[in-house]
Amino acid sequence: MANILAADIGGTTCKLGLFSDDLELLHKWEIPTETFPDGGKILEDIHEVFVKETANHGLDLTDIIGVGLGVPGPVDFKNGIINGAINLNWNGKKPISYEFEKMSGIRTIVDNDANIAALGEQYKGAGSGYDDVVMMTLGTGVGGGIVVNGLLAHGHGGAAGEIGHIHVDTKRRFQCNCGKKGCLETVASATGIVNLARHHFHNGVETRLSKTLEEGTVTSKAVVDAAKSGDALGIKVLDEVAGFIGLALSDISVLTNPNYFIIGGGVSRAGDILMDRIRKHYKRLTFPPAHENTEIVFAELGNDAGIHGAARLVKQYLT
Numbered sequence: 001m002a003n004i005l006a007a008d009i010g011g012t013t014c015k016l017g018l019f020s021d022d023l024e025l026l027h028k029w030e031i032p033t034e035t036f037p038d039g040g041k042i043l044e045d046i047h048e049v050f051v052k053e054t055a056n057h058g059l060d061l062t063d064i065i066g067v068g069l070g071v072p073g074p075v076d077f078k079n080g081i082i083n084g085a086i087n088l089n090w091n092g093k094k095p096i097s098y099e100f101e102k103m104s105g106i107r108t109i110v111d112n113d114a115n116i117a118a119l120g121e122q123y124k125g126a127g128s129g130y131d132d133v134v135m136m137t138l139g140t141g142v143g144g145g146i147v148v149n150g151l152l153a154h155g156h157g158g159a160a161g162e163i164g165h166i167h168v169d170t171k172r173r174f175q176c177n178c179g180k181k182g183c184l185e186t187v188a189s190a191t192g193i194v195n196l197a198r199h200h201f202h203n204g205v206e207t208r209l210s211k212t213l214e215e216g217t218v219t220s221k222a223v224v225d226a227a228k229s230g231d232a233l234g235i236k237v238l239d240e241v242a243g244f245i246g247l248a249l250s251d252i253s254v255l256t257n258p259n260y261f262i263i264g265g266g267v268s269r270a271g272d273i274l275m276d277r278i279r280k281h282y283k284r285l286t287f288p289p290a291h292e293n294t295e296i297v298f299a300e301l302g303n304d305a306g307i308h309g310a311a312r313l314v315k316q317y318l319t
Helices: 042-056 096-104 113-124 190-202 210-215 221-230 230-256 266-270 270-287 302-317
Strands: 003-011 013-020 025-032 064-071 081-086 090-094 108-112 134-136 141-149 258-264 295-298
Touching: 003 042, 003 113, 003 302, 013 042, 013 108, 013 270, 013 302, 025 042, 025 302, 042 064, 042 096, 064 096, 064 113, 064 302, 081 096, 081 108, 090 210, 096 108, 108 113, 108 302, 113 141, 113 302, 134 266, 141 230, 141 258, 190 210, 190 230, 190 266, 221 230, 221 266, 221 270, 230 258, 230 270, 258 270, 270 295
Parallel strands: 003 064, 064 108, 134 258, 258 295
Antiparallel strands: 003 013, 013 025, 081 090, 134 141
């Protein structure tokens, strides 16, 4: 019997899965991520759960052909090294693959969490059956992953797929966590929605959100809800967000020409009021041969995308 173990390590929880050799999800678990004081127990906790749960399913670690790990930080894919993960309190370079292999005795592969989510959606979710897929995750920031010919694109330094740092805001209005201005993340994430709402409010656009904007407590969800009710500022913000996303997807189209763009993350829960606008701007901006037969769709796997992608990574590289 040959099985695969997968973990999607987040700042709050670790999502874990046991897969069959043909990538059927047999069982999944979730444990809290112990990030304090230095994230030193994270891998140990995952290992302990894997040992316990495989035994509960009549297996031991000798039945496992590989472990796939997704981590929230930049990864040197070839060497299995993460170059820091702020959300996990991991500082500097950390040889994740080596550490987990030494702990478990099982071959281990590691990749960025947005990358494995993209691979999961390509293989088992919204992009199933197609080899060329790009995923954009709209959350507190903007993440992404690019799948070409069924394989993730990493680039020589591991920065391929960092969609959130495509330069789209030529006015360079807001500071990005990367230290630059103009990044997609500053105008298309939950943070970006709030940035734009404050900006347009101070420029006189009418809104029912005046009180929370003045107090500095407005949320991206409140802006989306306002847009759905016909609020002028909410609609202006969502249309601008969609325009920036459409521009980024247009740029990506002429580089990779995917079958599908898959949109996930908390901001995607805005639904059709956002998606319809993204599709409109994308079609308006994109070189016609690059957008023919390309669909923009919502992600399907939710929180399970990462473990599906991590298991798929094992299958592709360790078997």
